Amino acid sequence: MDLLRSLPIGLYLEKPLTWLHRLDPRVKLAWLMTFLVAPLLANSLWRLILSAILVVLTLTTRIPWRVWKQQLGWLSFFCFLILVLTALSPDGFSVLNQPRWPESSLLPPPTDYQYVIFERGKLLITRRSLELGIRISTLVFTLVYSTNLYLLTTAPEEITAALEELMAPLRRFNLPITEISLTLTLSLRFIPLVLEEVQNLARSIRTRAINWKRLGLKGSFQVWLLVVERLLANLLLRAEQMAIAMETRGFTSPNEHRVQWHQLRLIRWDWLALLALFPFWGLRFWLGGAP
Incomplete structure (x- = not known):
């Protein structure tokens, strides 16, 4: 997968x-x-x-x-x-209509509606x-x-x-505005990391060959609760590593360190x-x- x-x-x-x-x-x-x-x-x-x-x-x-x-x-x-x-x-x-005219078999319909x-x-x-x-x-x-x-x-x-x-x-x-745009950029770049973490956790569960029938409903819920907890921990760790990398490269404020990615011109x-x-x-x- x-x-x-x-x-x-x-x-x-x-x-x-x-x-x-x-x-x-x-x-x-x-x-x-x-x-x-x-x-x-x-x-x-x-x-x-x-x-x-x-x-x-x-x-x-x-x-x-x-x-x-x-x-x-x-x-x-x-x-x-x-x-x-x-x-x-x-x-x-669901309103029941009562016809005002005779049965349709007696009179030809005026239109094909x-x-x-x-x-x-x-x-x-x-x-x-x-x-x-x-x-x-x-x-x-x-x-x-x-x-x-x-x-x-x-x-x-x-x-x-x-x-x-x-x-x-x-x-x-x-x-x-600059902080908002930077946050949006990081959010868009963070989507593949989330998918990668979900993929790794799914593979780890599949390789362990868990017998879900023997665990039952309560046991399965506990396993998935642990998976969600591990997913949140890994995502927070990735976010912390990204923040540390930005700080070491001087991204402290938009006025001190600003990178112009694209020159927009019509x-x-x-x-x-x-x-x-x-x-x-x-x-x-x-x-x-x-x-």
């Missing part, structure tokens, strides 16, 4: 260097916020279009198939499962339940995959540099990506409905 490979969500892809890698992190952050806000109060058609746009972006970047499969496979299956379960669930309309789309035994799919399933599944897909695609093509140092520059006006209120393609936000939001209000 290799968690660093089986759980690639949130990890940065260094190679190959795609066109999304070359975009300015501030531009990509603006598009990320757009994808997170655009589905709000939108209809099902627009949410399906957003999901399709994310898939097309992934195809145009020419990300390797192995990475694309890991990033998109489980998420697509999970969203499809949400769609099926929500569509088959009751839609909440049907509220019940599928019905077989206890399986019932209505228009409301299907629309609700599409809304929920596409919303989960858009929120998770857009964030994941941003993290996949943007280095943690670029993310923190972009956030620090965007939050620079808050320095007037004496907010520690080029022609960045400006084109920013200008593309205007037709995007125009389509949002035209196809997605008024907010």
Whole structure:
């Protein structure tokens, strides 16, 4: 079991260097916020279009198939499962209606509209339940995959540099912007260490061939409690070692020791990506409905 490979969500892809890698992190952050806000109060058609746009972006970047499969496979299956379960669930309309007109067999229906789309035994799919399933599944897909695609093509140092520059006006209120960005950088860099510690503990448990049936519920709970305790102790030890390493290298305050990781500069393609936000939001209000 290799968690660093089986759980690639949130990890940065260094190679190959795609066109999304070359975009300015501030531009990509603006598009990320757009994808997170655009589905709000939108209809099902627009949410399906957003999901399709994310898939097309992934195809145009020419990300390797192995990475694309890991990033998109489980998420697509999970969203499809949400769609099926929500569509088959009751839609909440339990009011009994009494027809005001004669039986439908006596009069031809005025239109071909049907509220019940599928019905077989206890399986019932209505228009409301299907629309609700599409809304929920596409919303989960858009929120998770857009964030994941941003993290996949943007280095943690670029993310923190972009956030620090965007939050620079808050320095007037004496907010520690540099300390916040440094903390965010360390947090993003600490995620692989957490996965590595979990992986090592899982391997140590598997090599001991513990008989869980003989331990019972109480014994198994005690073993997992010890594992969690060891995990927290190892993570605190890693954090302490990181703090000591920073202190020995002079990271005492942002004014005394500051490293500029990236020089942010907007080029022609960045400006084109920013200008593309205007037709995007125009389509949002035209196809997605008024907010």
